[in-house]
Amino acid sequence: xxxxxxxxxxxxxxxxxxxxxxELDYNYQSTYSVPIKLSITEDFSTKExxxxxxxLQFKVVENVFVNxxxxxxxxxxxxxxxETIITSGMNGFPDxxxxxxxxxxxxxxxxxxxxxxxxxxxxxxWVYPLKWALTPIPFVGSLxxxxxxxxxxxxxxxxxxxxxxxxxx
Amino acid sequence: xxxxxxxxxxxAINLPTFAAEEVTLANENTIQTRIDTIGTNILNKNKIDKRxxxxxxxxxxxxxxxxDKTITNRQVIIYDGLYQSVQTDDELAAMxxxxxxxxxxxxxxxxxxxxxxxxxxxxxxxxxxxxxxxxVDYMVNSEYNPLALIIFINKTCPQKRFDRxxxxxxxxxxxxxxxxxxxxxYPQYLENNELIDNPYYQNFLLSSIDNRKKLEEKIQxxxxxxxxxx
Numbered sequence: 001x002x003x004x005x006x007x008x009x010x011x012x013x014x015x016x017x018x019x020x021x022x023e024l025d026y027n028y029q030s031t032y033s034v035p036i037k038l039s040i041t042e043d044f045s046t047k048e049x050x051x052x053x054x055x056l057q058f059k060v061v062e063n064v065f066v067n068x069x070x071x072x073x074x075x076x077x078x079x080x081x082x083e084t085i086i087t088s089g090m091n092g093f094p095d096x097x098x099x100x101x102x103x104x105x106x107x108x109x110x111x112x113x114x115x116x117x118x119x120x121x122x123x124x125x126w127v128y129p130l131k132w133a134l135t136p137i138p139f140v141g142s143l144x145x146x147x148x149x150x151x152x153x154x155x156x157x158x159x160x161x162x163x164x165x166x167x168x169x
Numbered sequence: 170x171x172x173x174x175x176x177x178x179x180x181a182i183n184l185p186t187f188a189a190e191e192v193t194l195a196n197e198n199t200i201q202t203r204i205d206t207i208g209t210n211i212l213n214k215n216k217i218d219k220r221x222x223x224x225x226x227x228x229x230x231x232x233x234x235x236x237d238k239t240i241t242n243r244q245v246i247i248y249d250g251l252y253q254s255v256q257t258d259d260e261l262a263a264m265x266x267x268x269x270x271x272x273x274x275x276x277x278x279x280x281x282x283x284x285x286x287x288x289x290x291x292x293x294x295x296x297x298x299x300x301x302x303x304x305v306d307y308m309v310n311s312e313y314n315p316l317a318l319i320i321f322i323n324k325t326c327p328q329k330r331f332d333r334x335x336x337x338x339x340x341x342x343x344x345x346x347x348x349x350x351x352x353x354x355y356p357q358y359l360e361n362n363e364l365i366d367n368p369y370y371q372n373f374l375l376s377s378i379d380n381r382k383k384l385e386e387k388i389q390x391x392x393x394x395x396x397x398x399x
Binding site: 024050051083084086087093100113115117 | 277306353
């Protein structure tokens with residue numbers, strides 16, 4: 001009887017690690033990263049927002065090296081996708097733009113930590129205290145609803161840094 | 170002999186209770202494992218480097234003014250009532266992605282995300298749409314069908330009469346915005362629609378004819394203006 005359970009245990013030990021060891025298509029063990037500095041090719045503002053999913057153009061600000069090997073030339077043009085646009089709202093809520101999927105030649109998207117978020121001027125910091133200060137006067141506090149937050153802007157001299165992890169899958 | 174009989178009767182009475190409890194625990198463990206697996210998959214595939222945990226809760230959600238734990242504790246709580254509406258992994262991924270996108274917002278901005286969390290709460294109508302859109306992105310990145318989000322919301326969120334004075338959007342507006350987002354960003358899911366024979370998806374198509382006509386007009390005129398959905 002003990003032999004029987006022993007055999008079962010042995011077979012389980014052979015099978016279960018194989019089941020659990022399903023290889024993942026990512027491995028974040030490595031912490032080695034290379035910064036890639038980018039700047040937008042034309043000034044961008046959410047004042048007249050494009051559709052989500054459209055692409056913005058960036059260029060590489062300086063050469064990028066991995067282990068002394070140049071992997072990216074300065075001025076290389078790179079596209080990034082507009083992931084989401086959050087439009088500004090009442091009481092000073094700002095516009096926000098989220099960029100992702102930077103298409104870098106020779107580098108897999110899975111090897112880049114690349115989400116970039118740009119927010120407009122957040123006026124809620126002073127709009128809410130003003131609203132509360134004006135609330136005792138009937139209806140006046142509600143006027144702050146008309147104050148909207150700032151547009152999100154990316155200027156050509158803004159430097160955006162994304163990180164390339166060469167050892168990631 | 171008498172003591173043995175009493176013991177046997179005691180065991181006979183309590184055995185089904187123990188067995189039932191064990192079955193319940195085993196079921197809850199299965200559900201929690203399923204939630205953890207899909208939730209962690211979404212976090213990893215989207216390279217979300219913020220800590221978020223998932224907890225299955227058998228109780229129903231409190232409607233009273235209680236603090237939302239997704240924002241305060243960065244904890245996604247899956248209530249039993251909602252979980253009952255989940256049929257496929259895609260739908261569970263939709264539910265979790267939606268919550269993850271809310272939690273992520275609580276990590277960004279100044280003062281440890283306090284300001285951004287307050288804005289999510291105060292401007293909930295706007296961020297409701299944003300969270301829906303981000304959920305679509307998370308689902309696509311983790312290889313789930315984003316149309317399942319439409320199915321999940323269509324099954325679980327009731328349709329109110331008006332939303333002008335409400336803190337939430339009409340469900341039909343949310344669904345239309347999600348559909349528009351998928352149309353522009355991930356048209357491949359509509360071109361090769363795996364859910365076309367899903368009765369819940371067909372129900373959405375049926376109940377969104379007017380809104381989808383508006384979207385078709387927007388596409389034809391190449392407009393970038395926001396559509397006023399019903």
